[in-house]
Amino acid sequence: MTKIRAVTKIREAISNAIALIRGVDRKGYGRYNRDMTKTMELYILLKDKLGEQETKALIEAFDEVSEQAKREAATKADLENMKSALELKIEKSKTDSIKWMLAFWASQIGILIAAIAVMLKFFLK
Incomplete structure (x- = not known):
C-alpha cells in the first residue's frame, strides 16, 4: 500500500511540475510568473518526492527543452518575411x-476573324 501512495505522490508531483512549466495551475486557472520563482517552486515541489539530485537533473532537462523550443520558435519578423x-x-x-x-484570347480572336474571312470569301463568290 505504501508503494501505491508513493507512486501516486510522485505522479501528482510530476503533474504539478508539468502544470508549473506550462504556466498554469493544475486546474488550468491562474498564471504563474515566468521567472526564477517558478524554478524554485518546481524544485521545492519535487525535492522531497524525487530527491535533490534527480530534481536538479529534471529541472535542467526542462530548461534545456525550453531553451531549444525558444531557439526553434518562429518570431514575428520571420512570419512577416514569409508572408511578404x-x-x-x-x-x-x-x-x-x-x-x-x-x-x-488574342489568338482566339485572330482565328475567329480568319474563319469569318474564309467563309465570306467562299459565300460571296
Whole structure:
C-alpha cells in the first residue's frame, strides 16, 4: 500500500511540475510568473518526492527543452518575411496568368476573324 501512495505522490508531483512549466495551475486557472520563482517552486515541489539530485537533473532537462523550443520558435519578423514573400509569389502568378489569358484570347480572336474571312470569301463568290 505504501508503494501505491508513493507512486501516486510522485505522479501528482510530476503533474504539478508539468502544470508549473506550462504556466498554469493544475486546474488550468491562474498564471504563474515566468521567472526564477517558478524554478524554485518546481524544485521545492519535487525535492522531497524525487530527491535533490534527480530534481536538479529534471529541472535542467526542462530548461534545456525550453531553451531549444525558444531557439526553434518562429518570431514575428520571420512570419512577416514569409508572408511578404508569399504575397510576392501570388502576385507574380496572377500576372503570369493574366498574360497567358490575354495571349489565348488574342489568338482566339485572330482565328475567329480568319474563319469569318474564309467563309465570306467562299459565300460571296
